[in-house]
Amino acid sequence: MAATTRTPTLLLTLLLLTVGGASTSLDTFVYGGCSRLKFSPGSPYESTLNSLLTLLVNSASFTLYNNFTSAAVPVLYGLYQCRGDLSAAACRTCVAGAIARLAALCPPDAAGGAVQLDGCYVRYDNVSFLGVQDKTVVLKKCGASSVGYDSGASARKDTVLDYVVAGGGKAYRVGGSGGGVYAVAQCVQDLSVGQCQDCMTAAVGVLKSDCGAAAAWGDAFLGKCYARFSEGGAHSRHGGYDDNNDVEIEKTLAILIGLIAGVALLIVFLSFLRQLCQKGKGITSLIFSSKPLKLIKEVRHDGGPRIEYWLD
The missing domain is CATH 3.30.430.20 (Gnk2 domain, C-X8-C-X2-C motif)
Known part of the structure; x- marks a missing residue:
């Protein structure tokens, strides 16, 4: 070996x-x-x-x-x-x-x-890396400058990145501004709180120094953490939900709609059944045919004639 x-x-x-x-x-x-x-x-x-x-x-x-x-x-x-x-x-x-x-x-x-x-x-x-700080810049990329430099957007970006850095000791942090600037940062959880904060501060520092004020997006991946930002682009979807959540929501809505429709049909059926029961007492069973026009046969115990109803 x-x-x-x-x-x-x-x-x-x-x-x-x-x-x-x-x-x-x-x-x-x-x-x-x-x-x-x-x-x-x-x-x-x-x-x-x-x-x-x-x-x-x-x-x-x-x-x-x-x-x-x-x-x-x-x-x-x-x-x-x-x-x-x-x-x-x-x-x-x-x-x-x-x-x-x-x-x-x-x-x-x-x-x-x-x-x-x-x-x-x-x-x-085969060499332990657990709990070992690593701020080596593995990957950094900056997007093209936004069309028409906006000093306000630059200030919002810095504000959002500063908010992410001051994330209260959390390993995963997201932030956004009303102006459409979003940021996400995360450190590997084998780091201590202090190591995590140190790594995220370094990652955000790379974004600020290397991507400049006008970049539309930026990624900085260090050995044990990363920070990313964008102006209403890809990373905005990191702010608390993902495509899997969208699918789950759609499934839930479909189930709820199906249940509501089923309850409505059941109410209509029970109402119709009640009307039939009021027309003839002693009903013991209702037999439905599978034909488009449903034949209902009412079987009586009192020896009376069998009554048949056709539903239009």
């Missing part, structure tokens, strides 16, 4: 793909990295890694963040984190997609790997 070095192994090989300023989905690839260290196929490390990746996906069904350290030797460390506004179901889907992306991105014998999707982050390595 070659993966025994105690020096940082990730981001030595880094592949980047920016998300740009367009609206993104949870599985949109942001960046990924693979360790140059290799392990031997069929080794205990491979078995431990497979178990760890399965554990990450299963855990994502219940919580938006978790980290694990293997008990076996060699020791393996791993974590995942989903965007703070996702449901557990969406988180699991995203983490599973991130692991599949790692499998395509990294060699099958890579000792470590990390991938950031729009909705989640997954990392594993």
Whole structure:
């Protein structure tokens, strides 16, 4: 097993793909990295890694963040984190997609790997990174300048970014202004509150210094946190809901409409049934035919004739 070095192994090989300023989905690839260290196929490390990746996906069904350290030797460390506004179901889907992306991105014998999707982050390595601050700028991108520089928009952007930084110690923070400027920031939850604040401050500082006052959007991904802003664009959808929530709302509305329609039909049917009961006593059963014109047969116990009703 070659993966025994105690020096940082990730981001030595880094592949980047920016998300740009367009609206993104949870599985949109942001960046990924693979360790140059290799392990031997069929080794205990491979078995431990497979178990760890399965554990990450299963855990994502219940919580938006978790980290694990293997008990076996060699020791393996791993974590995942989903965007703070996702449901557990969406988180699991995203983490599973991130692991599949790692499998395509990294060699099958890579000792470590990390991938950031729009909705989640997954990392594993043979060197512990848990609780370790990392403010390395992994990716920064700035959108084109807005048409016609607006000093007011620049001030609103700074205000929103400052609000996100002062997020009260939360790991996931969103902010917006009435002028259509939105921001979102998140740090990996293995950091302490102080480390998280320090990382977010650095990420927002990158956006302010590198993107300038006129940029329409900006992304700054550091090793353990990120900050993003946009003027009414892609990141505005990060402010508390996602496409999965939209689908759930539509399903709920469809169910409610169906229930209301069903109750209305039941009331009409019961009203009609009451009228039939008032016309003839001693009814024991109503038999409906499946023909377009419904034949109702009224069976009487008093020996009287069978009465048939045709409904137009």
